[in-house]
Amino acid sequence: MVTKIRGLKDGPIKVAENDALGLTDYAEALCEFILSADTPITIGIQGDWGSGKSSMMYLIEQKLKADGQLQDKKLHTMWFNTWQFSQFNMSEKLSISLLSRFIDEMESLTVSKRRKESEAKKALRWIVASTVNILGADEVAKKVLEEAKPPKETSENIANLQVQLVELVDRTLTEANLDRIVVFIDDIDRLIPQKAVELLEALKLFLEIEGCVYVLACDYQVIVQGLRQKFGVGEAELKGRSFFDKIIQVPFKMPVNQYDTEGFCKKMLEHIGVAHKKSDIALYLALITYSAGFNPRTVKRLFNNLLLLKIVLDKKKALKADKVAKVNEKMRILFATLCLQNTFSPVYDYLHNYLQQLTITDGEAVSNTNQLFVELREPGKFAKLWQDVKTSETFFNQLADFIGVFFDAIQLQSDTAEAAAKTLNAAEIGTLKTILSFSGMVAVQEKPEQPTVTSDEIRQIRRLNRDLIKSVISELESRYKKELSQLSSTIFEGFRMYQPRYGDVELYTEAKSVVQPANEEFGFTIALTVDVGSPRHSDKGEKHIRHHLTDYYIQDFVPWFKKHLLTVFPTAKNSDEGYLLYEKVLPPETSREELDTAFKESAFELLDKLLPKLAQLYRGGKL
Secondary structure, eight states, X not given: OOOOOOOOOOOOXXXXXXXXXXXXXXXXXXXXXXXXXXXXXXXXXXXXXXXXXXXXXXXXXXXXXXXXXXXXXXXXXXXXXXXXXXXXTOGGGHHHHHHHHHHHHXXXXXXXXXXXXXXXXXXXXXXXXXXXXXXXXXXXXXXXXXXXXXXXXXXXXXXXXXXXXXXXXXXXXXXXXXXXXXXEEEOGGGSOHHHHHHHHHXXXXXXXXXXXEEEEEEOHHHHHHHHHHHHOSOXXXXXXXXXXXXXXXXXXEOOGGGSOHHHHHHHHHHHTXXXXXXXXXXXXXXXXXXXXXXXXXXXXXXXXXXXXXXXXXXXXXXXSOOSSOOHHHHHHHHHHHHHHHXXXXXXXXXXXXXXXXXXXXXXXXXXXXXXXXXXXXXXXXXXXXXXXXXXXXXXXXXXXXXXXXXXXXXXXXXXXXXXXXXXXXXXXXXXXXXXXXXXXXXXXXXXXXXXXXXXXXXXXXXXXXXXXXXXXXHHHHHHTHHHHHHSOTTXXXXXXXXXXXXTOSOOEEEEEEEEXXXXXSOOEEEEEEEEEOOTTTOSSOXXXXXXXXXXXXXXXXXXXXXXXXXXXXXXXXXXXXXXXXXXXXXXXXXXHHHHHHHHHHHHHHHHHHHHHHHHXXXXXXXO
């Protein structure tokens, strides 16, 4: 029999049997409090978006209905969900709608016993319409008010409404034989903060009635923002907590830190049919903790993404166990990459690009990858990514904690080396590379479309770059033999080739030479660079030629350049790296032959001016 695998719906828990978070005990405690507390009373269920507030309220309602009968306390529950108002720009109707809904609900419990109840309902609706200036009703309500032509002032109508609501509730409790009415108001934190405050004001003004209990899903910070928007002052002046306390007598904060996270993860994995061992659960939990944090809605989303990719890998025959990795290990690694992608997307992109260019059989590549993970766990050392990401120190500190767990998650049992737990072998890196190639399908963020470059193409680019630079160095040594002989080897070491290590996302290669003057406290590097589409310089595969002089240890280089070389290179651009003497951007379709020709011509044109001038300065004792 094939097990039916289902995705996880983003909806609240409605029955205790489905409670995987351990909310039931708290719901039972709140239920007992609601049944025994004096009324009126308002309970605020506080928590972040997605933390389980709606689930808590549904569990409370379920328990109330069961325990109320056991304790011989008959009660009635009703719901008011603000979601529709925040979705369809109906927030102006919110307070009016709450009162109207409350009236309808009360009358529905007694209407069969009173012949003239419809007249009372009509009168109450007229009174509601008369409060538009305070409650912010829309044009429709204002029209009702004009047609009704109330003979009383607004303040009198408000007082009258309060009296009639009390009478209505009292009559409902008596005729329906109810002990209390419990009203659940959900999704207040989805409202514009100012409208959330107005809703609470209406609740306090009109519905603080004996026999009523209100359970609200709210967030203290939303109320503070609403008070600030409405009155234009800060929290200190408003004394926001005083306002909060007047309306909500019993605040209850969602016990996120007490959730049964292990049970929740286990149930999620079983629900979506993901193979796992007991020891895997701790890694799943740690990955969540150090990335998104344990928010039930976010965690469900991660597991839904995991299910989708599991199905894809099944179709691609990439999930079967092999000599390298077992199914549970592959799923664990896949989940780790999803957590990385969800919280540290720049690092995910960097790692993905790095691995896709890597030749795993290369021993140096394996060593470099292990070194990369060391750097990722030490934020200060990962300077290159810091420069590219331009983000906060907090981001990198959190990243360092996460990478430690990520590194544990990608370890494979098949690696039996003595230092297996401290390093990655080629097989582990290869498995991570394969899984990373799939996980990008559930990325949310839009990224600039990058040209697709295969590993073979990268190797070809690097080889052609090396051939070009070697050719230029060989030619310039013969072409500028006279000038080079006039420069002492102690201050000019000649040109050498530099190319980033294989696996780096950079696709440039340089001819470089260091100039170290004998009588000056500065030095600089001559760099002739060809760049075939490095991501940080190219969105669509453009090719770059850049020639520059880079000051590499003391700022005295700048005035020296201005004094001796600015007349030779009047268009040079001063930058953080020194002086950019030449730059050219060629379109992606530029052929390799055209690129090589353009590079050589520009390099020799520049050196025709630079090397004779350096030789002259050296002879004159100025270098």
